[in-house]
Amino acid sequence: MALLEIRDVVKTFGDFTAVNHVSLSVEAGEFFTLLGPSGCGKTTLLRMLAGFEQPNAGQILLDGKDMSQVPPEKRPVHTVFQSYALFPHMTVAQNIAFPLQMAGVAKADIPARVDEVLEDVRLQQFAKRLPHELSGGQRQRVAIARALVNRPRLLLLDEPLSALDAKLREEMQLELINLQKEVGITFVYVTHDQGEALALSHRIAVMNKGEVAQLDAPETIYSYPKNRFVADFIGQCNLLDAKVAEVGGSRMKLEIPGVGLCEALPVEGAQVGQSGTLTLRPEKIRLAAAVTHDADEVHFKGKVHDCLYLGDVTIYIVELENGTLVETMLPNSAPGRARFFDDNDAVELAWRFDAGHFLLG
Amino acid sequence: MRNLSSRLSRWLISGPPLLYLLIFFAAPTLIMVFAAFRIPGDYGGLLPLLQTDDAGKTEVLINAGNWHDFITFENFGRFFEDSIYAELFLKSFWYAxxxxxxxxxxxYPLAWLIARSNKKTRDLLVLLVILPFWSNFLIRVYAWMIILGPQSYFSVALNHLLALVGIEPVSLLFSQFAVIIGLVYVHLPFMVLPLYANLEKHDMALLDAAQDLGANAWQRFWRITWPLSLPGVWAGTALVFIPALGMFAIPDLLGGTNSIMIGNLIKQQFLDSRDWPFGSVLSIMLTLSVLLMAAIAGWAGRSKKERA
Structure with missing residues (x-):
């Protein structure tokens, strides 16, 4: 039995449907992420898990128990808030002791448990500080320690890293992964940052307009997006309009209008003449003045439309013969090399037939 | 140079209010302190130290030999000799x-309600809180005399109710009860406004967090809202307690003979008994006791913080 089961949950605010028939389940020990743009319903879903909002329909079960009648303070679920919400009049140690006191833990046992969790987040020497005397990253760790100390069944994290700068965020991501492994508590993480979701999660539910657009492991979501929304939202992705030209066998043929035929992995239920979108990650496309390619590779001509120098890589936007723009990238790893092509250079593109992923419709 | 000009502008800005305080607060206080050691004049005021005769010649009456005819500690002695003054102080502290x-x-509940209302309702409620200031203080106290008077609907209805359960009719006016009602009525806005200003700034996410971490409604109030509102409570306490302590108009109008406060006694000394020195002594003792209380409160607050 799954630790958390969300069954057909609906939440509306007036005419607005924030969460629309969402069903999913989270296993014990999992690092589960709800990912989506703002307004997709991920935070509403999280607030329903915490108990701050009640679903209009559907059920939320924790350990098989229906949560609808359980108020937030009675749920074995703790939240790390986006603003941290540390109690400003309490020291770090007092903040962390708070949930223990509320749970009626014996007074004598509290200091040891506070110390233990302070050690987990490496803040032992800050126990006596007040929240305003800490840096952003330290406050973040206090918020996590406070939510973890009473060992909830479920830890909810609401965009916990969004207030930190990029460098610190990466550091905290690694810390979160290690902490989750160490304590073994199930995390439900909400973010709009796809990179964060990919880096942290065991599984991701990509949400759009109150619905789950795709629920899969990060690799699957990235490589095999189920629909245009997911392909577009997760990372950079080329979306090429194409038509099914030939089916049957271990490969199918697609026609990209004005460019030519290309091979791709077959898609179940594809019929000749159906149109759809070929999704192709920039890093899966090879780029050269003249590419040598084998039978497994698709090969097209184009010209450089734009370049973007990013330091470690340079992005080249290549215009295909039908005017479609395709994003590709070359690493700048060779010494002294930073720019291989200039605007309007004639180039050739190639990608393996299984690099892309064809979406019907 | 820049430093000098910034210092100069600072003095220019703070100069006028400082001067005002010096002339109208510090100097009168000092005069009062000196007056406390003087002897009352034959017809009120203070026994003069100088005398000007008809020819316009001024003569200094006080000298090294006779100074104790003019300067005395007896006024303070009188304060401590009779326990009635200490009792009156205690009673005034009790009232305040x-x-x-x-x-x-x-x-508290009112300030909370205002702080949690939407912008429009909030402005209206704040306006209602300060509305009484638009009419004269004495008129408002006289209104209470009518409300509490024996002929008022309120008194009549109350005494009817009491008669039903077999209790003798009571007189509301000219009692301790009336004084406290008057004091609370007049000072309530001074408590509401600082409390509202404090509660309005509270971060609601803290209450969500407390609830999420297992705190019920009472625990959320007592552990989060109340301690965070203490600065507002203290500000309101200072604004209510100190003026209430020195109040004389309300006990005069609403109180009976046994519900006078220090303020009444001070007023009596200056206006009726014409004993300025003893009135000064009472004023000084009042000021000192308030300062003492503030010091104790400050010390208690600090040591509590250190213990934490």
Missing amino acids: GITTLICIVLA
């Missing part, structure tokens, strides 16, 4: 204290 307490209890 109970008034402050009732104001906190009444103002």
Whole structure:
């Protein structure tokens, strides 16, 4: 039995449907992420898990128990808030002791448990500080320690890293992964940052307009997006309009209008003449003045439309013969090399037939 | 150079209010301190130290030999000799204290309600809180005399109710009860406004967090809202307790013979008994006791913080 089961949950605010028939389940020990743009319903879903909002329909079960009648303070679920919400009049140690006191833990046992969790987040020497005397990253760790100390069944994290700068965020991501492994508590993480979701999660539910657009492991979501929304939202992705030209066998043929035929992995239920979108990650496309390619590779001509120098890589936007723009990238790893092509250079593109992923419709 | 000009502009800005305080607060206080050691004049005021005769010649009456005919510690002695003054002080502290307490209890929910309302309702409610200031203080107290008077609907209805359960009719006016009602009524806005200003700034996410971490409604109030509102409570307490302590108009109008406060006694000394020195002594003792209380409160607050 799954630790958390969300069954057909609906939440509306007036005419607005924030969460629309969402069903999913989270296993014990999992690092589960709800990912989506703002307004997709991920935070509403999280607030329903915490108990701050009640679903209009559907059920939320924790350990098989229906949560609808359980108020937030009675749920074995703790939240790390986006603003941290540390109690400003309490020291770090007092903040962390708070949930223990509320749970009626014996007074004598509290200091040891506070110390233990302070050690987990490496803040032992800050126990006596007040929240305003800490840096952003330290406050973040206090918020996590406070939510973890009473060992909830479920830890909810609401965009916990969004207030930190990029460098610190990466550091905290690694810390979160290690902490989750160490304590073994199930995390439900909400973010709009796809990179964060990919880096942290065991599984991701990509949400759009109150619905789950795709629920899969990060690799699957990235490589095999189920629909245009997911392909577009997760990372950079080329979306090429194409038509099914030939089916049957271990490969199918697609026609990209004005460019030519290309091979791709077959898609179940594809019929000749159906149109759809070929999704192709920039890093899966090879780029050269003249590419040598084998039978497994698709090969097209184009010209450089734009370049973007990013330091470690340079992005080249290549215009295909039908005017479609395709994003590709070359690493700048060779010494002294930073720019291989200039605007309007004639180039050739190639990608393996299984690099892309064809979406019907 | 820049430093000098910034210092100069600072003095220019703070100069006028400082001067005002010096002339109208510091100097009169000093005069009062000196007056406390003087002897009352034959017809009120103070026994003069100088005398000007008809020819316009001024003569200094006080000298090294006769100074104790003009300067005395007896006024302070009188204060400590008779326990009636200490009792009156205690009673006044009791009135001011109970008034402050009732104001906190009444103002807190109101301030909370205002702070949690939407912008439009909030402005309206704040306006209602300060509305009484638009009419004269004495008129408002006289209104209470009518409300509490024996002929008022309120008194009549109350005494009817009491008669039903077999209790003798009571007279509301000219009693301790009336004084406390008056004190609370007049000072309530001074508690509501600082409390509202404090509660309005509270971060609601803290209450969500407390609830999420297992705190019920009472625990959320007592562990989060109340301690964070203490600066507002203290500000309101200072604004209510100190003026209430020195109040004389309300006990004069609403109180009976046994519900006078220090303020009445001071007023009596200056206006009726014409004993300025003893009135000064009472004023000084009042100021000192307030300062002492503030010091104790400050010390208690600090040591509590250190213990934490």
